[in-house]
Amino acid sequence: MNISTNVKSTWCPGCPNFMILAGVKKALENSGKKQNEMVIVSGIGCHAKIFDYLNLPGLNSLHGRVPPVCFGLKMGNPNLSVLGFSGDGDAYAEGLEHTIHSARYNSNWIYIVHNNQVFSLTTGQPTPTTEIGYKDKTTPLGVKTFPLNPIKLMLASGASFVARVFADIQQVENVIKEALKHKGFCFIEILQPCLIFHPETLKYKNKIYDLQKSGHKKQDFQAAMKKVEEFDYNEIKSDTKIPVGIFYQVQKPIFEEQFPQLQKLGPLGWKGIKR
Numbered sequence: 001m002n003i004s005t006n007v008k009s010t011w012c013p014g015c016p017n018f019m020i021l022a023g024v025k026k027a028l029e030n031s032g033k034k035q036n037e038m039v040i041v042s043g044i045g046c047h048a049k050i051f052d053y054l055n056l057p058g059l060n061s062l063h064g065r066v067p068p069v070c071f072g073l074k075m076g077n078p079n080l081s082v083l084g085f086s087g088d089g090d091a092y093a094e095g096l097e098h099t100i101h102s103a104r105y106n107s108n109w110i111y112i113v114h115n116n117q118v119f120s121l122t123t124g125q126p127t128p129t130t131e132i133g134y135k136d137k138t139t140p141l142g143v144k145t146f147p148l149n150p151i152k153l154m155l156a157s158g159a160s161f162v163a164r165v166f167a168d169i170q171q172v173e174n175v176i177k178e179a180l181k182h183k184g185f186c187f188i189e190i191l192q193p194c195l196i197f198h199p200e201t202l203k204y205k206n207k208i209y210d211l212q213k214s215g216h217k218k219q220d221f222q223a224a225m226k227k228v229e230e231f232d233y234n235e236i237k238s239d240t241k242i243p244v245g246i247f248y249q250v251q252k253p254i255f256e257e258q259f260p261q262l263q264k265l266g267p268l269g270w271k272g273i274k275r
């Protein structure tokens with residue numbers, strides 16, 4: 001299966017979003033799923049352009065509203081594999097409440113957040129994960145607030161699969177493959193340096209280390225909470241090592257599986273039901 005499109009890319013040359021796209025394609029094309037068994041949803045921003053480059057059904061939704069659209073799709077047809085794509089502005093600013101409740105609901109879909117620690121499409125304003133001191137034309141005196149740690153937030157909110165990877169083809173492919181096997185809400189953050197507005201974060205590439213290779217036990221909540229503390233999104237210039245991989249994975253009740261009427265739906269979802 002080939003899920004490429006002929007749409008000309010408008011990402012900046014060399015943008016790590018190209019790596020994310022390549023990793024997503026590899027994972028989905030080799031998933032054994034048919035094109036009409038998968039649905040993609042995007043927010044608004046540079047990340048959202050991925051919608052144009054994947055030949056899959058879906059919705060290019062509103063800024064910050066990826067989770068309710070994914071959740072709605074899952075309610076309409078629980079047989080679909082649903083993947084949502086957001087930016088950090090999308091997921092942690094405008095749409096933060098949806099992100100939290102998605103973790104709590106544990107509906108079986110995959111949320112992929114391209115975190116470049118700025119609002120890139122609108123030319124680099126700070127988001128909730130931008131480091132203290134970052135300056136742009138809207139914040140000439142520099143950011144004064146400590147960044148949010150989204151991994152910690154997702155763990156605290158009850159997510160059953162919490163991962164972070166760097167925008168590297170292999171890492172993205174591997175984590176999506178694992179997420180496709182998981183039953184429940186999967187939160188995947190991808191560290192995606194923005195070469196234009198936040199190029200310092202490119203150094204993350206040399207600071208990451210693999211949680212699974214280091215013996216981290218992903219079913220251990222306390223161990224995950226401890227690992228999360230190692231990188232706080234503020235020390236982007238220090239040599240602090242950044243753990244990547246699956247922080248936490250457990251089986252919890254899945255929202256849609258608790259409704260018998262949803263279990264009866266065939267491949268067409270509600271569309272296949274005679275009323």
Ligand SMILES: Cc1ncc(C[n+]2csc(CCOP(=O)(O)OP(=O)(O)O)c2C)c(N)n1
Pocket residue numbers: 043044045046047048063086087088089090091094114116118119120121122127
């Ligand atoms: C409701 C709403 N608010 C604000 C905007 C303006 N807007 C468009 S893209 C964008 C930034 C997106 O940043 P992020 O989600 O981090 O994605 P990135 O561009 O960095 O991939 C904003 C604020 C919008 N389109 N809709």
